[in-house]
Amino acid sequence: xxxxxxxxxxxxxxxxxxxxxxxxxxxxxxxxxxxxxxxxxxxxxxxxxxxxxxxxxxxxxxxxxxxxxxxxxxxxxxxxxxxxxxxxxxxxxxxxxxxxxxxxxxxxxxxxxxxxxxxxxxxxxxxxxx
Numbered sequence: 001x002x003x004x005x006x007x008x009x010x011x012x013x014x015x016x017x018x019x020x021x022x023x024x025x026x027x028x029x030x031x032x033x034x035x036x037x038x039x040x041x042x043x044x045x046x047x048x049x050x051x052x053x054x055x056x057x058x059x060x061x062x063x064x065x066x067x068x069x070x071x072x073x074x075x076x077x078x079x080x081x082x083x084x085x086x087x088x089x090x091x092x093x094x095x096x097x098x099x100x101x102x103x104x105x106x107x108x109x110x111x112x113x114x115x116x117x118x119x120x121x122x123x124x125x126x127x128x129x130x
Contacts, residue, residue, distance in 0.1 A: 008038035008071040014050065015076045018057050025056065025090060032074040039077050042067035049081045056090045 013030045032038055039046060047067060054060040063070065072081060079086050 008040045011038075011040075011069060011071040013038075013073040013076055014041045014060070014063065014067070014070040015057075015072070015080065018059060022057060025093070027057075027086075028075050028079055030073045030075060036074040038071045038073055039081075040068070041070035041072050046072055046077070046081050049087070052087055053080060053090075056094070 009032070015027060016030045019027050019029055041047075041050070047064075050060060050067070051064065054064065
């Protein structure tokens with residue numbers, strides 16, 4: 001039986017199944033130009049960059065121990081590994097969501113206070129009349 005050496009382009013891209021599910025993150029479609037190359041996912045730089053992405057793409061957590069079964073296409077390598085713009089943008093989006101959540105909670109708290117203040121005088125009056 002001859003040993004078959006897999007090329008990176010023979011393996012599925014690590015991000016291909018995430019593109020549709022996470023459209024709001026602007027994760028781009030897979031693609032590699034003819035003169036460009038695929039990269040093996042377990043490469044040192046790739047692994048270093050994929051770990052923080054798992055916060056935004058939870059499916060990556062289960063793939064971290066099997067990166068040797070995946071590659072990274074040119075487009076995803078450039079978007080997610082070669083530079084920090086994509087992860088920084090995800091952090092900003094996450095931060096805005098957190099801020100929005102805090103503001104929403106504060107709005108609800110203020111509404112409860114207003115509602116409480118509206119009903120409390122009626123309650124006090126009722127108690128005093130009895």
